Amino acid sequence: MSLIDGDRLWTRLMALAEIGAAPAGGVNRQALSEGEILAWRRVIGWAEEAGLAPATDAAGNLFLTLAGRDRSAAPLLTGSHLDSQPTGGKFDGAVGVMAALEAAISLAARGEAPARDVVVVAWMNEEGSRFAPGMMGSEAFASVRSIDVIRDARDADGVSVGDALDRLHAAFPELPRKPLGFPASAYLELHIEQGPLLEVETKVIGVVTGIQGKKTFQVVVEGAEGHAGTLAQAERRDAIASFARMASALHAEIGAVDADIKFTIGRVTIEPNAPSVVPSRVTFSIDLRHPDNAVLDAAGARVVALCQEHAPPCSVTVKPLVDAPSNEFDAGLSQRIAQAAREQGFPAMSILSAAGHDARHLAKVCPSAMIFIPCRDGVSHVEHEWAEPAHVAAGAAVLAQVMRELAFA
Numbered sequence: 450m451s452l453i454d455g456d457r458l459w460t461r462l463m464a465l466a467e468i469g470a471a472p473a474g475g476v477n478r479q480a481l482s483e484g485e486i487l488a489w490r491r492v493i494g495w496a497e498e499a500g501l502a503p504a505t506d507a508a509g510n511l512f513l514t515l516a517g518r519d520r521s522a523a524p525l526l527t528g529s530h531l532d533s534q535p536t537g538g539k540f541d542g543a544v545g546v547m548a549a550l551e552a553a554i555s556l557a558a559r560g561e562a563p564a565r566d567v568v569v570v571a572w573m574n575e576e577g578s579r580f581a582p583g584m585m586g587s588e589a590f591a592s593v594r595s596i597d598v599i600r601d602a603r604d605a606d607g608v609s610v611g612d613a614l615d616r617l618h619a620a621f622p623e624l625p626r627k628p629l630g631f632p633a634s635a636y637l638e639l640h641i642e643q644g645p646l647l648e649v650e651t652k653v654i655g656v657v658t659g660i661q662g663k664k665t666f667q668v669v670v671e672g673a674e675g676h677a678g679t680l681a682q683a684e685r686r687d688a689i690a691s692f693a694r695m696a697s698a699l700h701a702e703i704g705a706v707d708a709d710i711k712f713t714i715g716r717v718t719i720e721p722n723a724p725s726v727v728p729s730r731v732t733f734s735i736d737l738r739h740p741d742n743a744v745l746d747a748a749g750a751r752v753v754a755l756c757q758e759h760a761p762p763c764s765v766t767v768k769p770l771v772d773a774p775s776n777e778f779d780a781g782l783s784q785r786i787a788q789a790a791r792e793q794g795f796p797a798m799s800i801l802s803a804a805g806h807d808a809r810h811l812a813k814v815c816p817s818a819m820i821f822i823p824c825r826d827g828v829s830h831v832e833h834e835w836a837e838p839a840h841v842a843a844g845a846a847v848l849a850q851v852m853r854e855l856a857f858a
């Protein structure tokens with residue numbers, strides 16, 4: 450017998466997707482929007498019906514607590530996010546919140562209180578589409594970014610996060626406030642893979658080993674404009690010639706670091722970009738990813754060195770933009786996930802997350818782990834994003850087993 454009610458979970462997930470429903474079957478539910486307020490009401494309704502108590506915090510995270518016998522013990526946290534991309538799907542984020550809620554409701558129905566509180570969480574603004582950058586709720590919780598800095602961010606209409614947060618809180622005046630970043634004993638997050646590996650391998654459960662680290666750079670090569678017919682080759686400071694040497698050296702060396710490296714020059718802008726003018730400036734982007742931080746750092750340092758080495762007679766500036774190290778999830782929790790999948794008969798595999806998630810920040814403050822389920826064709830952040838009902842139920846059942854082991858021990 451399953452540890453959760455898969456039909457109830459699916460019905461509620463589809464009901465949640467009606468809020469912010471988009472024309473092509475997806476969801477547009479922006480952070481701190483009217484849609485998110487409605488989603489909170491619906492989710493809080495389901496939670497209260499099962500005896501879970503809702504609360505929020507200064508960062509607009511939603512917490513739904515199943516009270517344990519020892520209220521002073523650090524709670525088990527589990528969830529994801531309820532906001533979406535403007536043309537997002539029904540599953541990214543929502544499936545993690547709803548699976549956690551379903552698991553908590555099923556655990557509550559056992560009639561015996563857990564040893565410690567079980568807290569279902571919906572983090573504020575994971576997507577970063579209305580207010581950039583994303584993961585605001587989990588970053589505030591894990592003290593990665595201060596709440597004051599977060600409140601100052603504005604959307605395209607000039608509305609600040611602070612004002613939108615105040616509006617959200619005003620819509621729920623009865624909700625108690627938890628302190629920002631209370632201690633947690635562990636964090637579990639279920640999410641769709643957002644990639645094709647589980648589907649290709651015909652696995653149902655991904656035991657996520659960690660989140661791949663990423664660095665991005667903007668490189669500007671400065672040369673000098675000149676007449677293509679009259680300027681002697683020896684006199685030229687041709688920005689494309691320097692760029693070509695850099696790109697070739699970067700691909701040859703960084704691109705060949707090892708089998709796990711991902712090196713991309715994805716955008717190049719040339720000035721003045723005219724057929725008979727020696728180019729004066731090339732601006733290009735570098736996206737560099739690797740699961741091992743030492744390798745990522747070393748590769749990042751070589752990016753800078755190689756650009757400088759191949760710039761002359763032009764000059765170059767390499768500006769780091771994103772610097773997000775890889776994180777590894779807790780090995781003990783990952784083992785429990787793998788074992789729960791095995792015991793329940795779901796084919797599972799270890800998988801590295803290529804995309805970022807709130808769990809990245811939670812891993813800094815408590816043992817954390819993630820469960821992936823497949824999504825059709827590996828696609829996400831699109832309206833036709835899809836996960837099979839059986840896979841949603843499988844992920845929630847594995848989550849429920851690990852929650853039971855951690856909270857009822």
Ligand SMILES: [Zn+2]
Pocket residue numbers: 530541542575640
């Ligand atoms: Zn997500």
